Amino acid sequence: MSAVQSSGARRVGPAAGASPIWWLVFKRELGELWLGGKALYLMLVYTVLMGLYAWSLATNTELNLLPLKEMVFEMVKAAIAVSLFICLIVGAESVSGERERLTLEGLLLTPASRGELLVGKFLAAASPWPVALAIAFPYWRAVSQGDAVFERAALWGAVVGSILAPAFAGLGMLISVLCNTNKASMVASLAFYLVFLLPTTLAGPPKIQRSAALWLKQYLLEWVNPMASSNRFLQRVLIDNWPAADVGILLTMPVVFLCLTVVLLVQHGAPALRLEAGVAERVRPYWAWVAGLWHSTAGFASRSPSRG
Amino acid sequence: MYTRPREGVGYSGSALVEPEAKRGDVPESQASQPPILVAQDLSRSYGPRQAVRGLSFSLNAGRILGFLGPNGAGKTTSIRILTTILEPSTGSFAVAGIDHRRPEEIRRRIGVLPENLGFPRQMTGLEYLSFFGQLYGRGAGDARSLALALLEDVGLKERGRSLIGTYSHGMRQRLGIARALVNDPAVVFLDEPTLGLDPRGQQELLGLVRRIARDRNAGVIMCSHLLWEIEKICDDVVILSAGQVIVSGSVRDVIGRSQRGGIRVTVPPASLAEAQRVLEAAPEVTNVAPVPELPGCLRMDPANAGSAQDHALNNKVLEGLIRTGIPILGFGTEGGRLEEVFLQLTDKAIK
Numbered sequence: 001m002s003a004v005q006s007s008g009a010r011r012v013g014p015a016a017g018a019s020p021i022w023w024l025v026f027k028r029e030l031g032e033l034w035l036g037g038k039a040l041y042l043m044l045v046y047t048v049l050m051g052l053y054a055w056s057l058a059t060n061t062e063l064n065l066l067p068l069k070e071m072v073f074e075m076v077k078a079a080i081a082v083s084l085f086i087c088l089i090v091g092a093e094s095v096s097g098e099r100e101r102l103t104l105e106g107l108l109l110t111p112a113s114r115g116e117l118l119v120g121k122f123l124a125a126a127s128p129w130p131v132a133l134a135i136a137f138p139y140w141r142a143v144s145q146g147d148a149v150f151e152r153a154a155l156w157g158a159v160v161g162s163i164l165a166p167a168f169a170g171l172g173m174l175i176s177v178l179c180n181t182n183k184a185s186m187v188a189s190l191a192f193y194l195v196f197l198l199p200t201t202l203a204g205p206p207k208i209q210r211s212a213a214l215w216l217k218q219y220l221l222e223w224v225n226p227m228a229s230s231n232r233f234l235q236r237v238l239i240d241n242w243p244a245a246d247v248g249i250l251l252t253m254p255v256v257f258l259c260l261t262v263v264l265l266v267q268h269g270a271p272a273l274r275l276e277a278g279v280a281e282r283v284r285p286y287w288a289w290v291a292g293l294w295h296s297t298a299g300f301a302s303r304s305p306s307r308g
Numbered sequence: 309m310y311t312r313p314r315e316g317v318g319y320s321g322s323a324l325v326e327p328e329a330k331r332g333d334v335p336e337s338q339a340s341q342p343p344i345l346v347a348q349d350l351s352r353s354y355g356p357r358q359a360v361r362g363l364s365f366s367l368n369a370g371r372i373l374g375f376l377g378p379n380g381a382g383k384t385t386s387i388r389i390l391t392t393i394l395e396p397s398t399g400s401f402a403v404a405g406i407d408h409r410r411p412e413e414i415r416r417r418i419g420v421l422p423e424n425l426g427f428p429r430q431m432t433g434l435e436y437l438s439f440f441g442q443l444y445g446r447g448a449g450d451a452r453s454l455a456l457a458l459l460e461d462v463g464l465k466e467r468g469r470s471l472i473g474t475y476s477h478g479m480r481q482r483l484g485i486a487r488a489l490v491n492d493p494a495v496v497f498l499d500e501p502t503l504g505l506d507p508r509g510q511q512e513l514l515g516l517v518r519r520i521a522r523d524r525n526a527g528v529i530m531c532s533h534l535l536w537e538i539e540k541i542c543d544d545v546v547i548l549s550a551g552q553v554i555v556s557g558s559v560r561d562v563i564g565r566s567q568r569g570g571i572r573v574t575v576p577p578a579s580l581a582e583a584q585r586v587l588e589a590a591p592e593v594t595n596v597a598p599v600p601e602l603p604g605c606l607r608m609d610p611a612n613a614g615s616a617q618d619h620a621l622n623n624k625v626l627e628g629l630i631r632t633g634i635p636i637l638g639f640g641t642e643g644g645r646l647e648e649v650f651l652q653l654t655d656k657a658i659k
Contacts, residue, residue, distance in 0.1 A: 024442050032430055098426075102424050103426040106425060
């Protein structure tokens with residue numbers, strides 16, 4: 001009897017010793033990501049960027065005047081920012097890319113639950129972070145020039161990145177689940193990334209403002225941005241030598257952001273993992289509601305006595 | 309468990325097509341079984357547009373059902389509903405007794421070759437099939453053995469360890485069919501399986517489809533635009549137009565519904581006028597006229613409607629021409645083909 005022939009009694013359930021589906025998907029995604037070359041290429045770019053940044057810190061006369069701890073802090077901040085971007089775009093490509101390559105349908109046709117598929121993809125999307133961290137260590141060590149700040153940088157850089165990297169990978173995946181094309185997914189992800197990144201680069205540290213209210217506003221804006229608050233945490237720990245426990249509150253938002261992303265991915269991403277994203281279908285009821293509200297408001301305004 | 313394929317089982321087209329006389333008849337063993345797939349009044353809407361309306365049919369194990377329809381008739385949407393990729397707006401269906409509201413259970417029992425299935429280019433055929441075997445709950449070793457056996461069965465044994473990126477279109481289609489079989493499905497859905505294949509590739513694939521139904525006792529639903537292919541290997545047919553079933557039944561019954569047309573004779577264009585004169589004089593035929601778009605072709609109706617398949621009449625028509633020494637380059641009767649039924653019915657539906 002050939003394999004094309006039926007075995008008679010059809011097998012319908014998983015056999016004993018079968019691997020969990022999330023693990024199978026994770027392994028396949030890792031293979032595609034790393035052996036396929038996509039992640040390797042991104043890591044190469046990351047390594048070059050890190051090298052250039054470390055070189056400029058060491059040779060640029062102005063940057064060279066920075067205290068050692070600040071240089072290490074800048075390197076840690078840069079490594080994390082670039083790693084988050086890599087995790088975000090790997091996540092952003094994970095579902096919409098499969099839609100574009102027409103490989104998603106094959107996966108959706110298996111008995112695997114959507115949640116298990118997403119978990120496997122999520123873990124693979126976060127996989128660039130440990131590699132990026134391993135690449136960053138020698139640079140951090142070189143810049144710290146044997147100072148004890150390297151140990152704190154290695155520990156707290158790893159902690160902060162390990163919270164933020166999966167969160168950004170998850171955010172990218174959420175966007176990817178809702179987009180039919182990679183282009184849309186990448187553009188939306190880039191927009192989100194800039195929303196998080198720009199406040200950390202454009203605005204300086206909270207300064208003493210003329211009023212306490214203004215200072216509080218600035219402080220809150222920084223606190224709600226997980227990238228900004230984790231940068232502040234690293235600054236306090238690495239440069240100001242504050243005990244981590246004293247500024248641990250600054251890691252609240254990164255942790256909340258990670259939890260929120262995972263919950264959204266499981267609760268809303270899994271049911272939305274379909275052959276076509278169908279965002280328009282899901283937005284239509286809300287749009288109809290907004291349009292209705294607009295019409296009724298406009299109608300009310302036109303009947304208003306003040307308008308004559 | 310499976311065993312190694314039988315020696316000598318190949319896919320050389322000609323030996324794979326069942327005798328025509330057998331098609332359309334439901335064997336007693338199949339007739340006594342409950343249908344493996346039952347669809348009742350399935351509908352699906354995209355906003356205000358109804359892609360599928362009131363789709364009902366059933367499929368027995370071991371039979372091949374052809375799904376036909378013009379572009380946009382709702383074939384792919386119907387397949388996506390039946391394979392649980394889309395939810396029906398109304399109606400229900402069951403596969404092997406499993407209700408459509410248990411999609412994961414249904415997916416364990418079906419195999420699908422979608423119309424446009426993408427493949428990971430960086431995996432080998434063997435890795436690809438092993439991966440899907442594991443997704444269906446097999447252990448790694450078991451999945452690998454199955455993958456090897458399936459690769460051999462679909463004629464890809466020699467290329468199993470090559471990257472899929474190096475496969476031709478035909479090889480990918482065969483790999484797609486192998487993928488659809490990893491779970492030993494009760495129902496196999498094939499959406500345009502021979503699309504883009506050369507004639508030999510088409511023959512080989514059709515043979516494989518026939519064997520899937522016969523050897524696995526699986527129900528097969530096959531979408532195709534190639535009507536000869538449906539006519540050749542399908543037992544039953546459903547013709548859709550504008551999302552609705554316009555005819556269904558065994559291929560033989562559906563073909564029997566076609567209107568019997570006329571007779572066509574092709575002679576050298578120089579002899580056309582003489583041939584027309586001879587035929588107009590024959591009492592067996594009427595309305596003899598040249599076909600403007602086909603040089604040298606004359607079309608006529610049998611004098612008694614419905615007798616175009618009457619071989620005696622056809623012989624008399626030919627005898628008249630032969631006696632006068634006019635060379636006959638071609639002869640044919642209209643009607644009696646699935647293509648004509650399809651064109652008649654879909655034309656009516658569109659009008």
